[in-house]
Amino acid sequence: MSTTTPGARSAPAPSTPARLERQRRIDEAVLGLLREQGPAAVTMEAVAARAGVAKTTLYRRHPDRSALLSSTLGRAIVAWDASPEGDVRQRVRAALEECWRQLRDVLGPGGVAGLLRDEDPAYTAAVRGVLVGWADALRRLVDADREDGTVRADVDPDAVVTLLLGSYLGALLWHGEAPPALLEGCAELMWAGLVGPGPAPTTTATTAPTSPTRS
Structure with missing residues (x-):
């Protein structure tokens, strides 16, 4: 029974x-x-x-x-293992390489074009939904690096995520592809921005005093 x-x-x-x-x-x-x-x-x-x-x-x-x-x-979009192994330079390259691989090999030309056109809300929502875990792991890593002084304290984690994704789209728009040599150049620029000196302090422009006009 x-x-x-x-x-x-x-x-x-x-x-x-x-x-x-x-x-x-x-x-x-x-x-x-x-x-x-x-x-x-x-x-x-x-x-x-x-x-x-x-x-x-x-x-x-x-x-x-x-x-x-x-x-x-x-x-298909495997969450990146944002482990703290390696220095900042190595982690930046690994994150960029994984991001480009996901866009190139998982979504491919048709999937990336669909995101840019944003004509299919269900598809766009699905992609953004599965990227949340990957992006959150990267944000946590950036936050940890900021706290221990490995990267600049004023680094914005959301800006890092945006640059990782945007660099691939920019490569496609400008070159028609995203070659490995370009990935290396983008990784070096991102690394320099993360660990380099912060923005210069804003200064107020002053006008030099003028000599009195003699009559």
């Missing part, structure tokens, strides 16, 4: 090799469509067809497209 409490939810089905393989195909389908054609191409129908699964299977795992995007991107 069953002893299940009325109204209690059943435990989720355990992951089996077959279930994991289906999820892998679904993830690859979502990311492939995103990279190649942009977020508008990521529909439940297109993903099911590309992954070779029934739409009912897809809907059992993800109730709607927004949930599908959030779930897939959450697995």
Whole structure:
């Protein structure tokens, strides 16, 4: 006789090799469509067809497209391990390299273009949602470095996150790609800005006194 409490939810089905393989195909389908054609191409129908699964299977795992995007991107955009190992210069380079890799290899041209156009609120929200953990880890690291004097006390953690993301977009706009040599140059500039002298004190311009005019 069953002893299940009325109204209690059943435990989720355990992951089996077959279930994991289906999820892998679904993830690859979502990311492939995103990279190649942009977020508008990521529909439940297109993903099911590309992954070779029934739409009912897809809907059992993800109730709607927004949930599908959030779930897939959450697995694909791996949170950066913001460990304190290495000096500031090494950590800046590692953070920049990981940020560029996520944008290049996970989102790809179609995904990045979709963010810039901002025509798909569900997609934009999904990307921003999964970037929160990565950005928070970086902010904590910058805060710790400010406290122990490793970087300048006036460094803004949000500005660091913005520069990491913006440098990749700037490289695409100016060069059409983001080559490794450019990454090295950006990392060096960011490192210099983090540890270099602070902004010069603001001074009030004064006008030199003029000699009285003789008649």
